[in-house]
Amino acid sequence: MNEQEFKQLMALSRLKQPFNDFEERMMLRLEQENCAKASAERYRKIAWLFFILGAIMGGCATVVITMLPGINGELVVLGCRMLYVILMLAALNYLLSGSRWRILKSSL
Numbered sequence: 001m002n003e004q005e006f007k008q009l010m011a012l013s014r015l016k017q018p019f020n021d022f023e024e025r026m027m028l029r030l031e032q033e034n035c036a037k038a039s040a041e042r043y044r045k046i047a048w049l050f051f052i053l054g055a056i057m058g059g060c061a062t063v064v065i066t067m068l069p070g071i072n073g074e075l076v077v078l079g080c081r082m083l084y085v086i087l088m089l090a091a092l093n094y095l096l097s098g099s100r101w102r103i104l105k106s107s108l
Contacts, residue, residue, distance in 0.1 A: 044095075047095055048095060051092070051095055054091070055088055058084050058088065059084070061084075062080050062084045065077075065080050066080065066081075
């Protein structure tokens with residue numbers, strides 16, 4: 001292979017960038033994605049904190065409601081406890097599955 005053919009082959013191997021500032025825009029986008037992931041992680045920790053606080057307060061509220069002097073019905077007590085369990089399971093499901101999807105969406 002002579003030198004002229006080699007130069008032609010090397011000229012063909014050049015990558016054309018779609019825009020002049022393509023590299024800068026990509027670096028900016030990567031930086032924004034990293035910031036989004038960090039903030040998503042912070043919000044996820046805060047969500048878990050409030051979930052735990054809500055679970056404790058909800059348990060206390062359920063106990064207080066069952067101890068009120070005007071509420072003697074077993075059906076009302078059972079309804080309060082069932083509502084508490086359903087809300088806790090819904091919140092736990094949201095935290096476990098929803099946070100993964102939000103993090104994945106922010107990375108796209």
